[in-house]
Amino acid sequence: DQQVKQNSPSLSVQEGRISILNCDYTNSMFDYFLWYKKYPAEGPTFLISISSIKDKNEDGRFTVFLNKSAKHLSLHIVPSQPGDSAVYFCAGNRRSRDDKIIFGKGTRLHILP
């Protein structure tokens, strides 16, 4: 039972353009959603989060949008930079239940020069 789905295994974007990473979820009990970024041979690092009662959260070049009716969220990176090349994981947090973090399979983002 995959509660958090990232259906695009990889994405290539030109440097300077917008990168849009998508995520769908099936569990309505998530209170928060988080995005993590992972470089090879390192652990995932936290990027940005959004509460389930909000529809947008912005932090510098990163914006996360939440469409609760569609059970869909997206991460926008503008402008994309070479250092953004990494694997991005979408995750849900069931804070009101067991506070676990459940991850999707990830999307590998390649920023092209």
Next chain:
Amino acid sequence: DTGVSQNPRHKITKRGQNVTFRCDPISEHNRLYWYRQTLGQGPEFLTYFQNEAQLEKSRLLSDRFSAERPKGSFSTLEIQRTEQGDSAMYLCASSSPDRGPSGANVLTFGAGSRLTVL
């Protein structure tokens, strides 16, 4: 604080051997999590502790796996009688009781311990 530390970073073992991984969380974090990641997958929850109490274990954690956090500080994950299917990256993470402005349970991960079972 140097973040979450995991040792060893790499372990190669033969099938049937026992292995143990250690995790040192951020000192003020009371929660400690173990995840497993295989190729092409996201981190899969294994178990977590609040202080020294183990609050939940995933059904992924067979009886060959045991985790401890004896004094509420560092934790160990032991795998007995390793199998080739245990080959994976074992990730440890910790989180603070203070959620900060976001309110989410933000995990800080270590670099992981990669296990290869031959």
